[in-house]
Amino acid sequence: MSADAAQAVEEGKIHVDEADLNRLEHLRNIGISAHIDSGKTTLTERILFYTGRIDAIHEVRGKDNVGAKMDSMELEREKGITIQSAATYCRWGERMSGSEIPREGARKPPLTTHTRAPSGHVDFTIEVERALRVLDGAVLVLCAVGGVQSQTITVDRQMKRYNVPRICFINKMDRSGANPWRVIDQLRQKLKLTAAAVQVPIGAEANLEGVADLVQWKAYYNEGPNGETIRVGEIPESVLPFARAKRAELIETLADADDEMAELFLGETDPTPTQLQEAIKRATVSLKFCPVFVGSAYHNKGVQPMLDGVANYLPAPHHVPNYALDTKNDEAKVLLSAATSASLVALAFKLEEGRFGQLTYLRVYQGIVRRGDWIYNARNGKRVKVSRLVRMHSNEMEDVESVGSGEICALFGVDCASGDTFTDGQVSYAMTSMFVPQPVISLSIEPKGKETGNFSKALNRFQREDPTFKVHVDADSKETIISGMGELHLEIYVERMKREYRVECVTGRPRVAFRETANKKVPFAYTHRKQTGGSGQFARITGYIEPIEVGEDGIGIEFADETVGTNVPPQFIPAIEKGFFEACDKGAITGHPVTGMRMALVDGQAHAVDSSDLAFRLATIGAFREAFLKANPIVLEPIMEVNLSAPSEYQVLYQATGVAC
Known part of the structure; x- marks a missing residue:
């Protein structure tokens, strides 16, 4: 048992009765x-x-x-x-x-x-x-x-x-x-x-x-x-x-x-x-x-x-401390119990299209889920009924009546997203989801011949099942673009569209997922004004942008509110933040997303009548683009470390500066 889990048991924070212990130990x-x-x-x-x-x-x-x-x-x-x-x-x-x-002694x-x-x-x-x-x-x-x-x-x-x-x-x-x-x-x-x-x-x-x-x-x-x-x-x-x-x-x-x-x-x-x-x-x-x-x-x-x-x-499951966030208590961390008598807390970690509808894979961390129960989605508050509960054996299913804490199962007919938390409604807990890496390659795709509903149906399904598979329509070319973790990743989905939906597709050349960034701190003072009589638009913001370290997820964009006073009314701050993230979606050099940048809002000015969310959002977009061009912007290419392994018989060839093809 880990130190955290052992201490929690000793302090009485986790209560697991003898029946649960006997089940969980094995x-x-x-x-x-x-x-x-x-x-x-x-x-x-x-x-x-x-x-x-x-x-x-x-x-x-x-x-x-x-x-x-x-x-x-x-x-x-x-x-x-x-x-x-x-x-x-x-x-x-x-x-x-x-x-x-064969073992000696009493059989476990x-x-x-x-x-x-x-x-x-x-x-x-x-x-x-x-x-x-x-x-x-x-x-x-x-x-x-x-x-x-x-x-x-x-x-x-x-x-x-x-x-x-x-x-x-x-x-x-x-x-x-x-x-x-x-x-x-x-x-x-x-x-x-x-x-x-x-x-x-x-x-x-x-x-x-x-x-x-x-x-x-x-x-x-x-x-x-x-x-x-x-x-x-x-x-x-x-x-x-x-x-x-x-x-x-x-x-x-x-x-x-x-x-x-x-x-x-x-x-x-x-x-x-x-x-x-x-x-x-x-x-x-x-x-x-x-x-x-x-x-x-x-x-x-x-x-x-x-x-x-x-x-x-x-x-065993009760040897590992698992935590949820209490959404009604500033998302404070709560140590979960492995007892079936506790309130239900379960995480939907994978979705799959099955023969009988959406199949939702569920890990039960606390409590018990039974067939026929009503459970609550912590993300949207929706109440759903567990109509069918199964254990999976590859692509085969075994119906079960209940699944206790520490176990993994699957549900049918539950509309949810990957990463959703389910409870019995007695607690306001949510669990953190898994880390999702950003796509690294893109392709344009279109159906060969006349487009059918199956094309969109397949793309929507694959996006729902796989968080690393992204689909969007290019604003300039109007092409459908699919993005993923590599050429094989996208090739598999194109082949699955052909086999599972009978939709043959034509794809364009692979596009590398470039990013834009800048390497200099630049202040900005930008005014957005559109006042021609009557209701107009006015917003002024000042601050600076600066480069920051990019996180493991490759995004690395931050917004900071450093304002003092009410020159920028607080109700407009979310619109300014939204404008910054919108501006980062499309860089000023090549149109690729911006990464490794931080925008700090220091001050500004509002108009009693003409200021609005729209005005401050547009002011932020204009301010960022203007400052970004002054901050020595550059284009980033994805890099990776490559290790090459070759049979020992090629060593002599390499020593002679030969090339093996």
Whole structure:
């Protein structure tokens, strides 16, 4: 349990009764994230098989005409990539498939896991954002050869943004050149994680036989046609010296992250398996440590021990503090309870067009939602009825009567937006939504032939489902412009329009999302006057504009009211702010949006009759454009860091300054 959550329980701020504790202790909400082609979908397929959720293992690219369970979209199976995050749930430790690791002592109740497998491609990064926003833990999958790659760094940044504890699984240990120790060094150096292995491989590359667990001090071997049978044995003599060294390294690394382990380490006391396991969990949940597992999902090795790692080291829902904002109390932070007896607080984090209407994915943080309940949308106050409540298994649904705190479900027939908070009407809480990155590329698009209603219908649906997919009509050319996170992102939507709506489209050349900014502070004094008798327009504003640092979202525009007195009546301040943001929508050089600018309003003047919201808005637009042109304006191009990986056989060619095409 995290320090915040533990303190809240001790102080009585969170009340969770025994029934809730028994349910929550055996519940994990996890995501499986990775750089593309690290084996994330293959790993998920094995998890579903070993937990008895599916009866057979299928190929990721659909070579067996079935495809991976979590890649339900036809395009995903054709291209071999995950486009949309999929949700499922499974139970580990129920002996449904006979795949779990034999354990000594009393048998624990089965662990229920709600799993989301978001895309590993940078173009679909929003799928990772909204998955991590509602999850309590994650499995970061890495390739034993590729190691930390570009999207790994992006996913790590997203996990840190939402304070999501993670374990790492170094996959593809069967590949030639596999080196988990190099990958762990990259985790420490590139991602700045306090990481250490909790397993060492038995064998290497094509001779990978199993894994040696450094906590339980046992060897695990997968047997059977699909590795479904686990044989437990002693760590082989050939691995013992190396395993002892890595266990010592694990304890020393853990001592830097956990006080109790530090005491044992300084006292030169060898920790018991239970002490080591508890220390790893404490340090992992508090974001101070990352345990690393190894294996090969494709060759069915090491997956079940990793599942035990999910159960042993990742937090249950009530171990993670979650907060809402009280809209009737200056948006003060309120610590939510994981009790089903508390008032309902739930977050709609994803929308999807289903066969029976809009499907709304919901994470319940507090209280309980039942079929037939009336719930309230905190954003607009609308009261809606829960007509159907389901749990998702990829594209399949299972109807349920109720879903308690800490669980993930989906609703049908609820009109809402992504990021909306639902309550039972007893509290005035709202939750913060996920981070949405700005689009980086645009295309003009039009239907081939006569336009039909399906064209607009498809664009509206895709915008509603994907916050990073934007549509607007260019004011000058009157063209429909679609914007997204990359060419593949937009290509997928164009292809989906053809397949799902039977609308073939013609697209223009890609347009890079330029921005404008200025690099000098400039004062302004601007008067907007249109007085020709009768009702006119008058507004005068003074102040300055200056460059500022651009935030991670790439927007970086701020407005500051620095007025003293009432020369500018307070009722006109919102119109001035609106005028500033409107002026920033279209820069003065190329017409691209302005970023990295701050406008400060210092003083002004109003007319008793002729001043209005419109007059001050127009004055602000004129003042900004005039000052912006004097502030050394420049055009910004998007830049990115590119890492190129090439097979070792090309090294001689590169040394000779050759070019590989």
